[in-house]
Amino acid sequence: MLEFAIKASRGNFHLQVECSFASPWTVFFGHSGAGKSTLLRLLAGLDSASDAWISFDGEVLSDVRSGIWRKPGSRHTALVTQSAALFPHLSVAANLAYGLRNLDRKAQAGRVEEALELVGGLGLRDRQPRDLSGGEAQRVALARALAVHPRLLLLDEPFSALDGNASDALLARLQPWLKQTRVQTVLATHDAADAIATSSDVALLKEGRLIGFGPAADVLAQERERLKARLAGL
Amino acid sequence: MDWQALFLTLRLATVTTAILLALAIPLAALLVLGQARWLAALEAVAALPLVLPPTVLGFFLLVILGPRTAVGRGIASLLGHPLAFSFSGLVVGSVIYSLPFAVQPLVAGFASVDAALIDAARLLGAGPARIVYSLLVPLARRSLVAAAALSFLHTVGEFGVVLMLGGDIPGATRTLSIVLYNQVENFDYAAATRTAAVLLGLSLIALIAIYAGGRPRRGRHA
Numbered sequence: 159m160l161e162f163a164i165k166a167s168r169g170n171f172h173l174q175v176e177c178s179f180a181s182p183w184t185v186f187f188g189h190s191g192a193g194k195s196t197l198l199r200l201l202a203g204l205d206s207a208s209d210a211w212i213s214f215d216g217e218v219l220s221d222v223r224s225g226i227w228r229k230p231g232s233r234h235t236a237l238v239t240q241s242a243a244l245f246p247h248l249s250v251a252a253n254l255a256y257g258l259r260n261l262d263r264k265a266q267a268g269r270v271e272e273a274l275e276l277v278g279g280l281g282l283r284d285r286q287p288r289d290l291s292g293g294e295a296q297r298v299a300l301a302r303a304l305a306v307h308p309r310l311l312l313l314d315e316p317f318s319a320l321d322g323n324a325s326d327a328l329l330a331r332l333q334p335w336l337k338q339t340r341v342q343t344v345l346a347t348h349d350a351a352d353a354i355a356t357s358s359d360v361a362l363l364k365e366g367r368l369i370g371f372g373p374a375a376d377v378l379a380q381e382r383e384r385l386k387a388r389l390a391g392l
Numbered sequence: 393m394d395w396q397a398l399f400l401t402l403r404l405a406t407v408t409t410a411i412l413l414a415l416a417i418p419l420a421a422l423l424v425l426g427q428a429r430w431l432a433a434l435e436a437v438a439a440l441p442l443v444l445p446p447t448v449l450g451f452f453l454l455v456i457l458g459p460r461t462a463v464g465r466g467i468a469s470l471l472g473h474p475l476a477f478s479f480s481g482l483v484v485g486s487v488i489y490s491l492p493f494a495v496q497p498l499v500a501g502f503a504s505v506d507a508a509l510i511d512a513a514r515l516l517g518a519g520p521a522r523i524v525y526s527l528l529v530p531l532a533r534r535s536l537v538a539a540a541a542l543s544f545l546h547t548v549g550e551f552g553v554v555l556m557l558g559g560d561i562p563g564a565t566r567t568l569s570i571v572l573y574n575q576v577e578n579f580d581y582a583a584a585t586r587t588a589a590v591l592l593g594l595s596l597i598a599l600i601a602i603y604a605g606g607r608p609r610r611g612r613h614a
Contacts, residue, residue, distance in 0.1 A: 231517030
């Protein structure tokens with residue numbers, strides 16, 4: 159279970175969110191500037207907040223008041239963003255193995271293989287990042303995050319370079335594995351269709367505040383009607 | 393040609409460059425990755441030799457490393473000789489004098505590495521040291537070459553610090569710049585021209601190497 163109470167400011171933008179996610183798959187839905195990326199970076203430990211308490215599976219990851227702060231690499235948390243951020247001087251396989259230093263070579267190769275297979279990228283193993291398309295790079299970035307076997311997976315619109323079909327197919331491959339390996343996933347998106355398609359709990363974020371939380375059908379009822387109206391008008 | 397001075401100059405520049413890179417890589421990484429407010433003061437101190445007259449720097453070092461200070465006496469008792477007027481003293485002076493020429497290209501190079509890559513490495517468990525050697529150094533290798541070349545050349549050409557701190561001891565502190573100064577003072581312009589040509593040639597070759605390495609590669613189109 160992911161629980162957090164965060165207060166943070168970035169210039170004129172103020173984020174104040176308190177929530178707990180128990181379901182294996184939760185969606186942060188909000189339009190651009192709602193604070194989704196800021197929140198995910200705080201949960202991953204990449205940024206600091208003026209006041210934050212973050213706990214995952216009973217383990218406190220951040221607590222500003224008590225001076226507790228676990229480094230990003232020791233939170234068992236992965237974050238995949240729109241920017242694939244592949245290390246340009248390393249091959250795809252070396253990118254995936256970057257976070258697997260503690261394993262021997264054979265175990266590393268196994269994890270690399272497993273992660274690439276999950277994202278449908280086995281053929282990309284020996285390629286260089288510069289030779290990948292945007293969609294391929296995002297698959298590899300996702301595979302790199304999965305290779306370390308995180309317990310909490312944070313996805314910040316990571317499929318933006320994939321077309322709808324490819325994105326759906328990737329999600330369909332990914333969800334059973336995440337369920338089987340008990341990886342709790344939080345997906346941030348501004349696309350209502352994505353949020354509705356995953357049939358998960360949705361946390362509705364607006365201007366840095368949580369304004370709704372519950373099943374997608376309830377929380378995104380308005381968005382659903384808007385989408386329907388748009389489709390009907392086509 | 394004063395071969396002894398030439399070899400001493402090259403030895404001084406090589407040793408200084410090696411020490412400078414060992415110091416400047418972690419220092420530049422700290423300046424780029426660190427967020428503490430005191431880092432601005434550290435950056436200013438590291439850049440000070442750029443604006444300080446070399447003779448002023450040489451004078452301060454001469455005083456600090458001389459027998460009148462506790463630092464100077466401590467070093468003398470440790471090494472068995474004072475640092476002033478010795479090759480080791482010249483190395484210390486050269487490292488301080490050329491520090492900004494190593495640090496500044498590295499800071500620029502490290503700062504140009506995409507922050508998203510550093511975030512990705514942190515999320516994958518890399519600590520600061522691993523981020524430096526596995527990401528910053530390989531991705532900013534042109535800046536590393538520039539830092540090495542500039543440090544080497546700046547040391548080859550230094551005069552004020554060498555004269556103040558090392559004097560003119562053949563085989564120990566007499567570098568090519570001092571030889572050139574002596575030749576001009578003795579009106580031996582032919583020898584001075586040869587010495588100056590060597591200094592000019594060294595600088596030109598190194599700069600051509602830097603600019604050739606830094607030029608963007610254009611695609612070959614028919």
